[in-house]
Amino acid sequence: MPSVINDSCIKCGTCASICPVSAMHDAGSQLVIDPDTCIDCGACIAECPQGAICNDAEASAEAVKFNAEQAAVSPNAND
């Protein structure tokens, strides 16, 4: 059950700075989470100032798809 970022993200970078497995990727207009890397620790959900992150069971199908697709083709946000 990976976490998912929606389009409320303002790219503040907080989630990328605390994720223990560097799961965030820079998709241009927002960050996204690689579902294959996220270990579902939940830390980023509590820290996002925009409330833009939730568990994939609570995210829209569009956001789940966007995160997975963009994470595969965009650079890691910690690179």
Ligand code: SF4
């Ligand atoms: S903490 Fe929230 S607003 Fe900041 S980059 Fe992460 S998802 Fe975007």
Ligand code: SF4
């Ligand atoms: S839930 Fe944990 S492992 Fe997954 S993206 Fe957020 S901080 Fe990283």
